[in-house]
Amino acid sequence: MFDSLSDRLGTVFDRLRGRGALTEADVRGAMREVRIALLEADVALPVVRSFVEQVTELAVGQDVLRSVTPGQMVVKIVHDGLVEMLGSQSSELDIDVTPPAVVMMVGLQGSGKTTTTAKIAKRLKDKQGKRVLMASLDVNRPAAQEQLATLGAQIDVATLPIVAGQMPVDIAKRALQSAKLQAFDVVLLDTAGRLHVDQQLMDEMQAVARIATPTEMLLVVDSLAGQDAVQVAQNFSEQVALTGVVLTRMDGDARGGAALSMRAVTGKPIKFAGVGEKLDALEIFDPSRVAGRILGMGDVVSLVERAAETINQEDAEAMAAKMAKGQFDLNDLRMQLKQMAQMGGLGALAGMIPGMKKAQAAMAQGGVDDKMLVHMDAMIGSMTPKERAAPQIINAKRKIRIAKGSGTTVQSVNRLLKMHKDMATAMKKIRKMGGLKGLAGMLGKGGGGMGGLGGLLGGGGGMPQLPGGMDKFKK
């Protein structure tokens, strides 16, 4: 739906041939595109403004390196600026106090507080061996307390018994008492969703905070959030002492610009990312991945790093040569499948490549799992060399033969062909991004000289460090 920033900048800089330093005019032209990219990603306008201003200042006068285009250079500077701004101090929870440590969750309705409470409890229990008590102070939403109790049972974490009719402040007091009596290490307080303009509920939240004196006050924010995120962040941080942010629904396909808005407004670290409804779907927030995502570039940095570790050099050279010609046949798909298996399976690859969304969706639709990789390899193995090089000739009759030969079904063969088609499209997209030259170079040389793409993405060797001054993004 949206063009990636690299696509956009590619057009802006097509006219620009010269090397040397980026002029003010170059940068201003590019920044118009940066601004739009950020707004499309739902970064709040005031945050976009100040970010663009600071990045412009940094970019003007920068030398464009031989290995990259001016567009790539700007993308790198912007990307690094985003990482800098999103990045944070430690993500770990501050629960190193005389027990019980209190962690309180706050946020808008439906942002994911209750689910995240259970996820954090599970994490503390499993990873740090903590004894955790959860209590729901939500007396508004029907069955809210039952929801937390059910989740507690699922992860084997204690929840405060429900007392009908008790108000939030009293529930909090009871939770603290229980925790002291029963020697829990951590008490997690889940609260009702509230709008930042609902002063009555905001007062209630403050009242709870006063008596519970939490060491962690986490604002839970939906990564699908739009421009309003700044208002929310501002109001909550004015009224309680936030210590961090959790971004939920990062498993969606939103660009997640709210992350940047949150950082800019609260100045607090984004501690976790929610990546699913299951209770183990909680990750440490990764600034560089999210920066790539905001710019619509996928998680290319990690991909480049991972690829460099595992890809066989000769295969890679052959592939790079073909890709340079814009070809991607079934032989390439087969090689890719092999590499996928080596790189840690499909899960590891998901979401890392720009433009891969469609292929990913096709995989998911086809119910592709790691076992499927073996089947696909068998299907491609049952094809003639001609079929592999020119998949379009595979008609119904051939499909039946291939299915028989590989012990699969025609349906599976169809799925494989569809996936190949989607991937070919994705590959074209990578090419268009201007990343190919770098990608080819990188693939060719293995981990050593990550040249263009590494430079573009700030991942690799041979790139000079960014100029000083980036740390002014830090709040």
Next chain:
Amino acid sequence: MSWTERLFGGLKRTSDRLGDNLSGVLTGQTRLEGATLDEIEDVLIMSDLGPAMAARIRDRLAETRFERGADIAAVKAVVADEIAAVLGPVADPLDIDAFPRPQVILVIGVNGSGKTTTIAKLAHYFQELDYGVMLAAGDTFRAAAIGQLRVWAERLGVPIVTGPEGGDAAGVVFDAVKQATATGIDVLIVDTAGRLQNKRELMDELAKIRRVLGKLNPEAPHDVVLVLDATNGQNALQQIATFKELAGVTGLIMTKLDGTARGGVLVAASEQYGLPIHAIGIGEGLEDLRPFDPRQLADAIAGNVE
């Protein structure tokens, strides 16, 4: 506090800003200057219209002539007109006109958008119109989702069909259609688990629910209502596109317009998809459902309110 105040109470912030900044700029010229247009564009962006839609409206405003001179009120009115023009004609409430009964309304959307609460509000609305309503607890996945809908059903005094937690949602909705048909219910509203539109498996499940609904009554579901959260940004457009394609959305309801979010994505959505907008949610209570009024939203975004 009246509901319009609640809606507009939140709207004060950005709308005031439009007025504040304009007051310095305008001196009765007949065309808007660049700086004024910039300011308007910014307000549109902050209302979640998205950069492309905002730029388009800006272009149209650049061509507008203010014969009597542009003062703040005139500018706001024109901005509101442009937005209203895109939003299209009028409110389009859900009508109960299915024959044979029941009319089956399937409610879908991403996680936490407000589906279950909206179902309770809709049930209340239909009850007030003297229709017989039944609910189906099609979210068997989320913890206590069934309990949540059951509490609403009890408060409303309407029958509810449930299955076991973790059970098959399609089975529950099949039973529900059967029971609703047998008991002569007018409206059956079906709750579903929240799902992000990029989850293929979950979207397939929705297609299955649709198919099962149609087994006993080929017309069902008569309405497929996508519930959108006003605090969501541009991703809402993707939600509409995907749910429309894979689940046959027939109309929209936007919730959480009682906050400071403007729901400006509806403007771009109207232009791109032209789906009817049945209602808006302005709170967590049963009474907090309102008909969608394009003029009101347009005025609100433009700050064209007293």
